[in-house]
Every structure is written in C-alpha cells, then in structure tokens.
Amino acid sequence: MRVRQLFVAGLLTALSGIPALAQQTETDAQSAERYFDRLDQKKQGFFTLADMQRVEGKAFKRIDINKDGEITLSEFTDGIPSDRQDIIDRFTRRFELADADDSGEVPLQEYMDFCARVVAAADANQDGMVTKEEFIAASSSGSAE
Numbered sequence: 001m002r003v004r005q006l007f008v009a010g011l012l013t014a015l016s017g018i019p020a021l022a023q024q025t026e027t028d029a030q031s032a033e034r035y036f037d038r039l040d041q042k043k044q045g046f047f048t049l050a051d052m053q054r055v056e057g058k059a060f061k062r063i064d065i066n067k068d069g070e071i072t073l074s075e076f077t078d079g080i081p082s083d084r085q086d087i088i089d090r091f092t093r094r095f096e097l098a099d100a101d102d103s104g105e106v107p108l109q110e111y112m113d114f115c116a117r118v119v120a121a122a123d124a125n126q127d128g129m130v131t132k133e134e135f136i137a138a139s140s141s142g143s144a145e
Contacts, residue, residue: 025086026086027140028139028140029136029139029140031090031139032135032136032139032140033132033136035135036130036132036135036136038055039051039052039055039130040132041055045131045132046129046130046131046132047129047130048119048128048129048130049115049116049119049128052115052118052119053112053115053116056111056112056115057108057112060108060111063075063076063078065078069107069108070105070106070107070108071095071105071106071111072104072105072106073092073095073104076091076094076095076106077091077092077095097114097117098110098111098114100113100114121138122134122135122138122139124137124138
C-alpha cells in the first residue's frame with residue numbers, strides 16, 4: 001500500500017507541473033489544482049480518462065516540435081524559463097514517468113498510457129471520474145516526496 005501511495009503522489013505531483021505565470025514557486029497542491037482546472041474543461045467538477053487524453057493529445061501535438069510522433073525531454077521542457085528550475089524539475093519527473101521504456105522518447109501511445117495510469121491512480125473510488133478533491137489529495141498526500 002505504501003508503494004502505491006508513493007507512486008500516486010509522485011505521478012500526480014509530476015503531472016501537475018504546468019508553468020505558472022508568476023515567478024514564484026508554487027506548491028504541488030496549487031499546481032495540481034491549476035492542472036485539474038485545465039482538464040475539467042466542462043467545469044463539471046471532475047474529469048475522465050477521455051477528457052485527459054483529449055487535452056493531452058492536443059498538447060502532445062504542440063510539444064512534438066519536429067513532428068516525428070515522439071517527444072523528447074528537450075521538447076517537453078522547451079519554453080520553460082531557465083530560472084524556473086522548480087517547473088523544469090516537475091516536467092522532467094513527468095516525462096520520466098511517461099517514458100515507460102526509458103528510451104528517452106515518448107510516442108503518443110506511451111503518453112496516452114501514462115494518462116491512463118494517472119487517472120487510475122487518482123480515481124480513489126474507481127468510478128471513472130477524478131474529482132478535484134481526489135486529484136489534489138492524491139498529489140498532496142503526505143507521501144508526495
């Protein structure tokens with residue numbers, strides 16, 4: 001159970017790393033809340049795997065700078081200001097979690113599989129809907145480090 005908690009916390013902490021507009025360091029919980037709001041585009045108070053894969057599929061296409069169907073860490077962190085090491089670190093963790101085969105490249109299917117792992121880990125009651133409370137609790141649990 002402890003291993004699962006660590007996995008969930010690490011996965012969601014890494015996933016929640018969307019760059020902040022302000023130059024201050026944000027907490028993992030704040031980052032998770034902002035990321036949740038991005039995924040809950042219909043403002044229903046939850047998102048599903050299909051929602052996450054739709055949003056992240058579009059992001060994947062933007063991130064894939066050379067349009068080869070795979071993203072690299074360099075592409076994944078492109079555009080993050082060099083003075084925002086907290087965000088670079090968060091995105092690096094997210095990329096490493098998505099790169100299931102440790103190849104240094106993440107094709108779309110591997111990234112969609114990563115999304116499925118995130119939803120499965122965050123959906124505490126396994127109803128197929130990740131609520132803001134579930135998402136933040138999973139990313140902010142005491143085992144987040």
